[in-house]
Amino acid sequence: MKKINLQNDIKNNENTQKTIIPIIYSYKEKRDKLLNEEQKEKFCEELRKIKEKSINNIVKLKKETIKNLSNQGINVIEAQTVKDAINIIKKIIGKEKTIIKSKSNTITEINLENALKNKKIIETDLGDFIIQLFKEKGIHPVLPSFHLTPKEISKKIKEKFNININPNPKEIVCFVRNILREKIFNAKIGITGANVISSDGSIFILENEGNISLISRIPEKHIILTSFDKIVETREEALKIIRASSIFGTGQDYPVYVNIISGPSKTADIENEIISGAQGAKEVYLILLDNKRTTILNSKFKELLYCINCGACLNFCPVYHQIFSRYGAKYFPGAKGVISSFFKESEKDAFNNGAFFCTTCQQCKENCPMKINLSDLIRDLRKELVKQQIEPSSITEMIDNVKKFGNPFGKIDTNKKPDKLYCC
Amino acid sequence: MGILNFFGGNVLYYPGCLTKIVAKDLEENYKKILNKIGIDFIMLKDLEVCCGNPVLNSGHEKEARELVEKNFKLFKERAVKKIITNCPACFHMFKSNYPRFIKNWDIKVEHITQTIAKAIKDGKINPKNFNHDITYHDPCHLGRYEKIYEEPREIIKKSGNLKEMKLTKNYSFCCGGGSGVKSNYPELANSIAKERIKMAKETNAKMLCTSCPMCYLNLKENSKEIDVKEISQFFFDEKNNKQKLK
Ligand code: SF4
Numbered sequence: 001m002k003k004i005n006l007q008n009d010i011k012n013n014e015n016t017q018k019t020i021i022p023i024i025y026s027y028k029e030k031r032d033k034l035l036n037e038e039q040k041e042k043f044c045e046e047l048r049k050i051k052e053k054s055i056n057n058i059v060k061l062k063k064e065t066i067k068n069l070s071n072q073g074i075n076v077i078e079a080q081t082v083k084d085a086i087n088i089i090k091k092i093i094g095k096e097k098t099i100i101k102s103k104s105n106t107i108t109e110i111n112l113e114n115a116l117k118n119k120k121i122i123e124t125d126l127g128d129f130i131i132q133l134f135k136e137k138g139i140h141p142v143l144p145s146f147h148l149t150p151k152e153i154s155k156k157i158k159e160k161f162n163i164n165i166n167p168n169p170k171e172i173v174c175f176v177r178n179i180l181r182e183k184i185f186n187a188k189i190g191i192t193g194a195n196v197i198s199s200d201g202s203i204f205i206l207e208n209e210g211n212i213s214l215i216s217r218i219p220e221k222h223i224i225l226t227s228f229d230k231i232v233e234t235r236e237e238a239l240k241i242i243r244a245s246s247i248f249g250t251g252q253d254y255p256v257y258v259n260i261i262s263g264p265s266k267t268a269d270i271e272n273e274i275i276s277g278a279q280g281a282k283e284v285y286l287i288l289l290d291n292k293r294t295t296i297l298n299s300k301f302k303e304l305l306y307c308i309n310c311g312a313c314l315n316f317c318p319v320y321h322q323i324f325s326r327y328g329a330k331y332f333p334g335a336k337g338v339i340s341s342f343f344k345e346s347e348k349d350a351f352n353n354g355a356f357f358c359t360t361c362q363q364c365k366e367n368c369p370m371k372i373n374l375s376d377l378i379r380d381l382r383k384e385l386v387k388q389q390i391e392p393s394s395i396t397e398m399i400d401n402v403k404k405f406g407n408p409f410g411k412i413d414t415n416k417k418p419d420k421l422y423c424c
Numbered sequence: 425m426g427i428l429n430f431f432g433g434n435v436l437y438y439p440g441c442l443t444k445i446v447a448k449d450l451e452e453n454y455k456k457i458l459n460k461i462g463i464d465f466i467m468l469k470d471l472e473v474c475c476g477n478p479v480l481n482s483g484h485e486k487e488a489r490e491l492v493e494k495n496f497k498l499f500k501e502r503a504v505k506k507i508i509t510n511c512p513a514c515f516h517m518f519k520s521n522y523p524r525f526i527k528n529w530d531i532k533v534e535h536i537t538q539t540i541a542k543a544i545k546d547g548k549i550n551p552k553n554f555n556h557d558i559t560y561h562d563p564c565h566l567g568r569y570e571k572i573y574e575e576p577r578e579i580i581k582k583s584g585n586l587k588e589m590k591l592t593k594n595y596s597f598c599c600g601g602g603s604g605v606k607s608n609y610p611e612l613a614n615s616i617a618k619e620r621i622k623m624a625k626e627t628n629a630k631m632l633c634t635s636c637p638m639c640y641l642n643l644k645e646n647s648k649e650i651d652v653k654e655i656s657q658f659f660f661d662e663k664n665n666k667q668k669l670k
Contacts, residue, residue: 280426382482383484
């Protein structure tokens with residue numbers, strides 16, 4: 001495999017590191033205040049049980065979900081591939097030109113912006129709005145723009161809108177709010193992701209900003225793109241996952257808003273006749289994207305489907321701290337992204353995304369609400385890659401040494417220190 | 425060092441490849457420490473082979489299993505009843521992975537900080553006193569993997585005032601050297617080590633101590649700011665490397 005050198009990536013991320021690390025510490029402080037170690041362990045155990053039970057029973061739960069949501073008037077469509085999902089979305093959008101969108105890893109996964117080049121996609125989440133201005137990729141699944149300073153942002157606004165905004169967060173928020181409001185109120189199509197779906201018939205989307213509440217109410221059509229691994233059995237369980245997403249995602253106990261959507265807006269106020277589209281969306285579409293998730297479900301990497309996308313695994317990952325979005329896939333950074341790219345892209349992509357960057361330190365597992373052992377999964381991934389001789393050359397040397405000399409360093413020369421430390 | 429004892433079983437001191445080949449002074453230190461404690465131990469010397477941990481981490485499970493079999497045979501031939509090692513990676517490998525691979529694995533495994541902490545309690549040995557603040561870096565394989573947090577701290581507390589870093593114990597921040605990163609992407613391993621050094625520096629401690637040869641070598645290489653020590657060095661005078669007598 002072509003040798004990877006990360007020196008430039010490390011250098012280019014020096015400033016990012018300086019900006020982000022204090023934010024991460026304050027996140028941990030907030031999180032620790034909400035749950036002490038003992039409470040955290042107990043909560044995680046409960047969460048893990050919920051997800052284990054759901055994923056083990058997912059085929060049945062999915063059927064039930066589709067049945068219940070369809071009965072309540074939601075159009076549920078399954079998409080096997082990214083292409084399928086895009087075609088479905090295109091069909092729903094029809095001739096409309098503008099789509100308002102919220103932050104979603106699944107939408108990033110299908111690279112919607114690229115597929116709808118002839119349409120205007122408006123990011124309504126502040127972080128994503130900023131990222132879009134900078135034409136960058138988000139750095140974190142929950143906090144995509146947290147590496148940019150107010151100064152950089154107001155400079156960009158000046159460039160794009162020719163308006164002077166003082167470089168302080170308050171004024172930036174106020175400016176974006178005004179621009180977006182107008183766009184949101186004129187939009188006919190909105191697209192969001194979802195955090196959880198309960199098989200008893202509700203879709204849960206959490207947020208702080210209020211943009212998702214608007215997207216799901218103002219336009220005529222609300223498209224929800226997500227995947228079947230978000231399904232749990234009951235609404236009670238779903239709310240626990242929502243709380244976990246909030247605590248582990250941002251260090252707050254509960255998000256400002258939890259949108260619970262169980263059908264299109266409706267009224268029966270006139271002669272008891274049910275009419276949909278009272279004030280909220282007239283049509284709600286739920287697209288369940290597979291894109292290799294069934295393959296993951298039936299593999300030894302099943303644990304990956306317990307993930308709730310909170311990003312806690314990245315926050316203290318030593319590799320992420322040095323190179324940020326260079327580590328992982330476009331749609332998800334870090335070890336989870338690397339493993340996903342093995343399924344969704346190729347072995348080589350998994351290698352280039354960093355299959356051998358991980359120090360298997362297990363910090364991710366310690367922070368993950370689902371206790372997903374990404375270090376073990378990375379080891380399993382490496383097993384698959386080395387079978388195809390996809391490995392860094394140092395590993396090939398190390399294995400040769402072990403076979404010939406019984407140790408990773410090779411022939412022992414008592415006068416010389418080995419120049420490569422192959423352990424451990 | 426002891427003579428082979430086929431009846432009662434032997435205690436094996438297993439330094440592991442990194443200590444044996446690169447951090448040789450640590451091996452010397454530990455042999456002296458074990459002698460001082462009065463533990464009768466054997467070593468495999470030239471027959472010692474890799475425990476298999478780096479091989480397993482690299483994804484070469486077949487080759488790792490071969491090493492496991494080889495080692496188990498060697499241990500059995502020498503009637504090993506207990507392994508003491510100073511390397512957290514070897515420790516984790518013997519303690520948690522060997523029992524997964526070998527059904528009749530019945531050998532006790534101890535990390536040397538456990539051996540030493542006990543000896544201190546029994547009054548058999550004492551580290552020297554530095555009279556200043558020391559911070560401790562938990563090696564991932566010893567801490568998060570094997571939940572050994574207290575014994576190294578007990579030793580350090582005998583030597584000075586322990587000052588914890590922001591990320592410690594189960595949240596300890598990796599030194600960056602593990603799982604082959606130090607040889608596959610040294611620039612990454614070094615950058616991570618530098619971040620860890622910054623955390624150590626923030627405690628204002630004079631010394632950063634660890635109990636893993638890889639963490640020690642990687643942190644030391646990347647530290648200009650703070651003195652990095654491996655825990656066995658607490659028992660010796662800097663210059664003549666003579667064991668400090670209690
Ligand atoms: S792997 Fe765990 S910590 Fe990481 S995003 Fe998923 S649920 Fe959160």
